[in-house]
Amino acid sequence: MAVGGAICLAVALAICLYGIAASLHGARSGRRDWVASGRRSVYALAGVLAVAMAILQAAFVRSDFSFELVATHSSATTPLFYRLTAVWSSQEGSLLLWVLLLALWSSAILFLTRRKLREVAPYATAVLLGFGAFFCALLVFLESPFTTLATPPAEGAGLNPLLRHPSMMIHPPMLYSGYTLFTVPFAFAIGALVTRRLGAEWIRATRPFTLAAWTALGVGIVLGARWSYMELGWGGYWAWDPVENASLMPWLTGTAFLHSVMIQEKRGMLRVWNVSLVLATGVLAILGTFLVRSGILESIHAFGASTLGIPFLALIGTMIAGSIALVASRADSLRSEHRLDSLLSREAAFLLNNLVLVALCFVVFWGTFFPLITEALGNEQSFTPPMFNRYVTPLALILVLLSGIGPLIAWRRATAANLRRNFALPVGAVVLVPVGHAAAGVTGSIPALLMFGFAAFVVAAVGQELWRGVRARRAMSRDSVPAALLAVVRRNRRRYGGYTVHVGIATLFVGVAASSAFQSQHLIELRPGQSDRVGGYTIAYERPTSRLVEAGNGRLERIDLGARLQVRRGDGAVRTLDTYKSYFPSMSPGLGPISRFFEGEATSEVGLRAGPRRDLWTAVAPDIGKLRPIIDRGDKLFAEADELTDRQFDALLATALFGLRDRYVQDPPPATFRFIVSPLVTWIWVGALIVFAGAAIALWPAGARARQPATAAGLARVARELERA
Amino acid sequence: MVLDVLLVLAVVAIAVLVIAAPLRSGARAEREAAGTAERAELEAARDAKYAEIRDAEIDYRTGKLSEADWRALDRQLRREAVELLHRLDETA
Numbered sequence: 083m084a085v086g087g088a089i090c091l092a093v094a095l096a097i098c099l100y101g102i103a104a105s106l107h108g109a110r111s112g113r114r115d116w117v118a119s120g121r122r123s124v125y126a127l128a129g130v131l132a133v134a135m136a137i138l139q140a141a142f143v144r145s146d147f148s149f150e151l152v153a154t155h156s157s158a159t160t161p162l163f164y165r166l167t168a169v170w171s172s173q174e175g176s177l178l179l180w181v182l183l184l185a186l187w188s189s190a191i192l193f194l195t196r197r198k199l200r201e202v203a204p205y206a207t208a209v210l211l212g213f214g215a216f217f218c219a220l221l222v223f224l225e226s227p228f229t230t231l232a233t234p235p236a237e238g239a240g241l242n243p244l245l246r247h248p249s250m251m252i253h254p255p256m257l258y259s260g261y262t263l264f265t266v267p268f269a270f271a272i273g274a275l276v277t278r279r280l281g282a283e284w285i286r287a288t289r290p291f292t293l294a295a296w297t298a299l300g301v302g303i304v305l306g307a308r309w310s311y312m313e314l315g316w317g318g319y320w321a322w323d324p325v326e327n328a329s330l331m332p333w334l335t336g337t338a339f340l341h342s343v344m345i346q347e348k349r350g351m352l353r354v355w356n357v358s359l360v361l362a363t364g365v366l367a368i369l370g371t372f373l374v375r376s377g378i379l380e381s382i383h384a385f386g387a388s389t390l391g392i393p394f395l396a397l398i399g400t401m402i403a404g405s406i407a408l409v410a411s412r413a414d415s416l417r418s419e420h421r422l423d424s425l426l427s428r429e430a431a432f433l434l435n436n437l438v439l440v441a442l443c444f445v446v447f448w449g450t451f452f453p454l455i456t457e458a459l460g461n462e463q464s465f466t467p468p469m470f471n472r473y474v475t476p477l478a479l480i481l482v483l484l485s486g487i488g489p490l491i492a493w494r495r496a497t498a499a500n501l502r503r504n505f506a507l508p509v510g511a512v513v514l515v516p517v518g519h520a521a522a523g524v525t526g527s528i529p530a531l532l533m534f535g536f537a538a539f540v541v542a543a544v545g546q547e548l549w550r551g552v553r554a555r556r557a558m559s560r561d562s563v564p565a566a567l568l569a570v571v572r573r574n575r576r577r578y579g580g581y582t583v584h585v586g587i588a589t590l591f592v593g594v595a596a597s598s599a600f601q602s603q604h605l606i607e608l609r610p611g612q613s614d615r616v617g618g619y620t621i622a623y624e625r626p627t628s629r630l631v632e633a634g635n636g637r638l639e640r641i642d643l644g645a646r647l648q649v650r651r652g653d654g655a656v657r658t659l660d661t662y663k664s665y666f667p668s669m670s671p672g673l674g675p676i677s678r679f680f681e682g683e684a685t686s687e688v689g690l691r692a693g694p695r696r697d698l699w700t701a702v703a704p705d706i707g708k709l710r711p712i713i714d715r716g717d718k719l720f721a722e723a724d725e726l727t728d729r730q731f732d733a734l735l736a737t738a739l740f741g742l743r744d745r746y747v748q749d750p751p752p753a754t755f756r757f758i759v760s761p762l763v764t765w766i767w768v769g770a771l772i773v774f775a776g777a778a779i780a781l782w783p784a785g786a787r788a789r790q791p792a793t794a795a796g797l798a799r800v801a802r803e804l805e806r807a
Numbered sequence: 808m809v810l811d812v813l814l815v816l817a818v819v820a821i822a823v824l825v826i827a828a829p830l831r832s833g834a835r836a837e838r839e840a841a842g843t844a845e846r847a848e849l850e851a852a853r854d855a856k857y858a859e860i861r862d863a864e865i866d867y868r869t870g871k872l873s874e875a876d877w878r879a880l881d882r883q884l885r886r887e888a889v890e891l892l893h894r895l896d897e898t899a
Contacts, residue, residue, distance in 0.1 A: 086811035093819055100826070118829035126822040133818055201844040279844060283851035347855045348862075492871035493862060494880065503870055547869055554868035574865060 083137045084149060087228040090134040091221045094181075097127045098215035102208045109204035109277075117204045121192050124207060127214055128185035135182050138175065138227050142168055147234040151175060151227050157240035159633035163251065168241045170254045173375060173390075174227035179255065180371060181217035184210065184262040191266050191291050198287050205273035206266075213265055213368075216397055224389050243640075243666045243683040247313045253305040257329055260299025261367040264332050267292045267339075268364025268401075271357050275408040278415045280353055285343055290781060292343075292360075296336045297777040303329050304770040315686030315701050317603070317758040319766065320594075322470045327450040328370035331443050335363040338439040341432045341488075348493060349429065350419030354409065355436070357416065361405040366443075368398055378454070424495040431491055435484045438477050445473040471598075475529050479536060482591050485584040486540035489547050504546070511535070511542035527599035534595065537588035544581045551578075571779065579780025583773050590769025596762035597697075604757040610750050617759030619698055622648040626704075626750040627662060628743045638739065641665045641679050642687075643704040643746055645753050649691060659689035661702045661755075674717025675731075676738055680706060692764050699758040708751040709742060716742075846898045849891055856888040 101123025108116030138151070142165045147153040155175070156168040169175035188210045195203060221227065267288045274284040306326065307319040320326060339359040346356050372378070372394040409416070422429055449465040456463040490504040515538035516531040524531070548567065551574075555566040571578040602617045613622035624646045633639040644662020668682030691698040716738045720726075726734065863884060867877035 083811060083814070085808065086814040089811070089815045090818055093815070093822065097822060097826070104826075115829045115832070119826055122826050122829065126825045129825070130818055130822055133814070198847060200847070277844075279848060281848040281852060282855045283848045286851045286855065348859045490871065492866040492876075493859070495876070496871065497873065497876065500871055500873065550869040551865065554865075574861070577862070577865065 083140070084228040084230045087134050087137040088222075088226060090130050090137070091178075091218060091226070091228070094127055094130045094134070095215060095218035095222050097123050097130060098211045098218055101127070101211040102215065105204040105208040105211065109201070109208075114200075117200075117207075120204060120207050120211075121196065123211060124185060124192055124214075125189045127211070128182070128189045131178070131182040131185050134227075135169075135178055138169055138178065139166060142166065145238065147236075147238050148230050149227075150229040150231050153231060153235050153238045155239070155241060157238035158635050159637045159639040160238075160241050161246075161634060161639075163248075164241050164246050167245070167251045167254075171241055171245050171250075172227070174221065174225045176254065176258075176375060177217055177221055177225055178227050180258050180262065181214055181221070183255065183258045184213055184217070184265065187259065187262050188214075188266065195287055199270070199273070199279075199284055201277045202270060202273035202279050202284050205276045206269040209269035209272050210265065213269075216393070220390060220393060224393070237669070239669045240666065243664060243685045244313060246685070247309050249305040249309045249312075253302055253309060256298050256305060257302030258371075260295050260297075260302050260329070261332070261371055263291055263295030263298055264336060264363050264367040266295070267360045268367075271360040271364075272404075272408065275357065275412050278412060280357070280412065280415050282347055282350075285346055285356070289340075289343060290783075292336060292340060293777060293781055296333065296340060297774060297781070299329060299333045299336070300770070300777070301774060303333060304767070308767065311699075311763075312688060312690070313685065315688065315756075317688075317699050317701070317756065317760075319763075322449065322465075322467045324450050325370075325374050327446045328366075328373040331446055331450075332363045332366035332370060334439050334443040334446070335359055335366060338436040338443075339363060341439075342436050345429050345432055351422070351429070352433075353416040353418060354413070357409060358405075359436075359440075361401075361409070365398060365401045365405070368394070368401065372398060373450075426491065426496040426501065428488060428491045428493045428496075431484055431488045435481065435488065438481050438484065442474060442477045442481070445470070445477070449473075478591060478594075479529065479532055482533065482536040482540060482588055485587055486536065486543040489581055489584065490543050504543075507546050508539045508542040511538040514538070524600075527595075530595040530599035533591055537592045540584055540588035544585050547581060548578070575782055575784055576780050579776045579778070579782075582776030582779055584776075586769045586772030586774075586776055588769070589772055590766050593762045593764070593766035593769060597760040597766070601758060601760045604759075605754065606757065607752050607754050609752045616757045617696075617698075618651055619757075619759070620650045621700075621755075621757070623753070623755075624648050624658075626747050626753070627660065628746040630739055630743055631664075638679075639666070641739065641743070643706065644687070645702045645704075645755070647689060647700065647755075649698060657691055659691060659698075659700060660687075661689035661700050662687050663702060663704055674713075675720050675735055676713050676716040676742070679739070680709075680713060694762075694764055696759055696761045697763040699760065701756050703754040703756070704746070705751040705753060708749070709746060712742060712745065846895065849895045849898065853888065853891045853895065856884060856891055860884045860888065 101120045104116050104123060105120030108114065108118075108120055138149070140146075141149040141152050142156050143162065145152065145156060145158045145160075145165070151169075151172050151174055155172045156165050160168060170179045188207075192203065192207060192210075199206070270284050270288045274280050303326070306329070310321065311317070311319040339356060342352050342359065343356050345352050372390070376391045376394055378391055422433075424430065449470050452465040453462060486508055490501075490508065492500065512535040516535040519525075519531055519534055548570070551570040552563060552566045555561060555570050556563070559566065559569070561569060604616045606614050606616065606621075608614065608621075608623040610623050610625050613620060615621070627642070627644045627646055629642045631639045631642060642662045642664050644660060647659040647661070648656050649659050650656045664685045664687060665679050666682045666684065668678045670678065670681070673681050686701040686703075689700045689702075719738075720731075720734070723734075860881065863872065863877060863880050866872045867874065872880065
């Protein structure tokens with residue numbers, strides 16, 4: 083079926099080229115039939131690419147090693163779940179997933195907007211199909227996922243063990259959904275610029291998709307952080323890795339846009355700024371893909387060098403040059419309708435928030451590209467995490483503070499009396515919380531204490547807003563408190579969804595601040611039966627563990643060597659923690675049949691005791707030095723043995739490996755444990771869940787009634803009075 | 808190989824049917840009515856104005872605007888909304 087898959091990709095490329103031509107012809111001539119045909123090209127593209135992906139997935143499920151991609155990224159011992167995800171562990175599979183998601187999301191959005199934006203949509207369709215054509219061309223000419231091998235190997239190389247984590251099933255599709263969804267507002271912005279339809283319509287029509295992109299990318303980022311925390315064996319969730327940074331940059335500018343676009347909707351202001359933010363976000367989304375796929379920056383994600391650098395640079399260059407030219411040529415249509423009424427207004431708070439977010443994005447951009455720039459200048463220097471933190475920490479503090487200030491200020495103009503009334507309670511919280519912490523002996527990090535205070539400010543501000551909204555509702559309707567709360571949120575989903583996101587962000591930053599400032603790490607060597615004290619915990623190494631893990635086909639997938647620990651905090655209950663290291667076999671032909679299990683990839687499975695106050699995280703590094711002589715002796719026996727049948731070979735190998743497994747448990751060497759006690763890490767994940775719940779509230783479509791003015795009858799009466807006057 | 812050919816033929820046939828359908832339907836070949844985009848822009852601006860009126864009311868009810876400020880703002884916003892309605896009537 084590889085030929086069928088390859089032809090599907092060629093057909094997809096042809097559909098893109100046809101769709102671009104049909105959309106542009108329809109837009110120029112005003113012919114709706116051509117515009118519809120162009121739009122349907124996107125639907126067809128999604129269908130054809132889905133068939134191509136299905137062919138590839140089927141090859142992975144069947145372990146069809148005649149596909150080069152399957153042979154190099156999967157194996158018969160890889161569990162089915164991970165064989166499905168292995169598709170996007172490869173360069174080619176990733177590109178196919180990217181363009182498939184682009185086509186699927188574009189189809190959904192063009193279908194939903196098919197009766198809106200009649201002038202803008204054809205140009206947006208052409209831009210989206212332009213992206214599709216670019217990625218299809220890469221797949222057809224440079225990185226085909228359907229390359230076959232003349233002599234397929236008996237076994238594949240297997241999936242990178244680091245990627246064998248459940249979140250890897252969702253993380254890349256969510257990240258790519260975010261990237262591809264961000265190209266939608268980019269495409270509509272280009273359409274609006276070309277047609278000079280730069281009013282409220284394209285903004286209102288595409289805002290939900292921008293929010294969907296923001297949410298999807300956010301989910302992808304958090305899943306990546308969780309994977310890092312649980313799988314990479316270093317105990318952190320964010321390392322300022324270039325690929326992490328690549329996903330953060332469009333998220334930051336997207337956040338800025340989601341705020342500043344409200345000013346344009348309400349006041350017709352900041353048109354140049356908004357369109358520039360949308361265009362920059364689209365460029366950064368492609369830049370993110372470029373960083374991941376090109377291998378230009380050294381990172382765990384950039385799996386090897388590739389041939390994609392130049393085409394991606396050409397695309398990014400075209401996007402930047404085209405965007406600048408379009409914005410410059412439409413300056414007259416982008417003039418603001420109004421000016422800022424007062425610095426004491428929500429507009430001013432949003433502007434400041436935008437500047438902080440863009441500054442954050444610039445720091446991340448600079449830190450990511452700094453090593454590359456210095457390398458190009460002949461003096462390579464790194465931009466280390468402490469350097470990032472130096473700039474990001476104050477900006478993050480301001481950002482959290484602003485997310486509390488925004489909800490408390492009125493649009494247009496606030497008065498001193500209103501400010502006093504609204505800020506009294508939240509300011510009380512911002513003072514009390516750090517002082518309370520300091521009084522309780524939690525000192526040592528002023529930024530962390532400030533973050534706790536600012537987060538309390540946000541929670542108090544949003545709580546006060548909700549309470550006042552509920553009170554106002556009850557004054558009119560006499561609803562119960564829960565019913566009034568529900569009614570207030572339902573009628574103003576965007577506002578209260580946004581407030582919920584602010585609470586989630588504040589919660590998340592509390593977790594980040596506490597776990598960064600007050601984390602303690604310990605490296606301890608223990609023998610079975612020994613115990614030690616770590617950060618208030620008593621930890622006992624109860625016994626070593628070992629097991630051979632079989633794959634579904636009965637072959638050995640990996641060897642796990644680990645430890646069972648008994649953990650107790652103070653006089654609390656004793657809990658059991660298991661941690662182990664998984665050893666996956668190397669496919670290198672030069673290695674002996676036993677040693678190859680210890681010379682391949684290895685992953686750490688952490689033992690975690692998570693709680694609302696702190697996490698105890700541990701990873702074991704078994705000392706396999708004691709096993710080494712036995713391994714070498716076994717390899718030698720195999721080498722000296724006469725011709726063995728496959729059956730004899732398997733039986734001998736099984737005996738040797740079972741022997742090793744039992745030896746590790748019966749005569750255990752000391753093991754080295756890394757223990758990390760991190761306060762409030764759980765609140766990072768809780769905060770993220772609150773953020774996504776808030777985004778879901780804001781995304782939920784408002785009913786027809788909620789879209790009407792609060793007092794529709796009043797508006798009609800005022801309209802009549804104004805007409806009579 | 809036969810399966811490959813059949814699959815490709817089916818994919819191409821379906822794609823062509825989907826894409827060419829609007830071109831085969833003469834009824835949908837009409838040109839865009841002049842002023843449609845103008846009207847859509849005004850409708851979007853009207854909806855945004857409605858949202859602004861409601862936001863101002865919430866700001867007043869949650870104590871961010873005094874009654875006098877809100878009444879003045881509300882009157883101004885309604886005047887702007889009515890102006891948009893007039894312009895919409897003109898494009899009808």
